[in-house]
Amino acid sequence: MNGQEERDVLFARLFGFTAVIQSGLLVRTQPLRSSTPSSDLSTFQAVLDGLIALGDKKSWLRESAWWTIALVVDVLKESNVSWKERAVLTMTEKIFLENKTWSPEKVALTLKLQHLDPNQNWTEFVAPAFKSSDLLSGGNLSNLARILKVIIIRLSFLLYLIHNFYPGVYHREW
Numbered sequence: 001m002n003g004q005e006e007r008d009v010l011f012a013r014l015f016g017f018t019a020v021i022q023s024g025l026l027v028r029t030q031p032l033r034s035s036t037p038s039s040d041l042s043t044f045q046a047v048l049d050g051l052i053a054l055g056d057k058k059s060w061l062r063e064s065a066w067w068t069i070a071l072v073v074d075v076l077k078e079s080n081v082s083w084k085e086r087a088v089l090t091m092t093e094k095i096f097l098e099n100k101t102w103s104p105e106k107v108a109l110t111l112k113l114q115h116l117d118p119n120q121n122w123t124e125f126v127a128p129a130f131k132s133s134d135l136l137s138g139g140n141l142s143n144l145a146r147i148l149k150v151i152i153i154r155l156s157f158l159l160y161l162i163h164n165f166y167p168g169v170y171h172r173e174w
Contacts, residue, residue, distance in 0.1 A: 088116060
């Protein structure tokens with residue numbers, strides 16, 4: 001498979017995961033007419049594993065894959081599935097215990113998960129990268145700035161590319 005075909009397959013997988021999540025199929029409580037069973041925790045875990053693997057496969061796909069994981073948090077928050085608490089615990093284990101690297105996407109997802117489950121002991125998940133479970137507290141600002149610096153570098157590089165390769169699009173005042 002050549003590079004273009006590999007990119008097409010990766011984007012197709014991401015699109016498929018996003019479609020399943022946004023359609024509500026991931027957290028449906030009633031089976032469909034076609035005798036497909038209702039959603040369960042194992043299906044949820046498979047989608048989550050697929051998205052994490054997709055983000056780990058290519059660095060340029062990580063942001064989109066983690067954005068889709070953030071959609072999972074939103075859909076899970078609004079759902080009434082019986083396995084909701086277990087799903088949140090599964091997410092926190094996979095995102096924090098199995099993946100120790102911090103990125104801007106992981107910071108955003110952490111804030112969403114903390115809002116979804118405020119009673120969780122977040123200190124054990126965010127330590128040792130952060131001093132406090134409140135990522136926006138004063139003691140965490142230097143670590144947070146170091147992690148978010150990646151976004152500034154990405155945006156600077158993007159503006160550099162636009163300015164040099166599409167001079168009519170980029171305006172000096174931006």
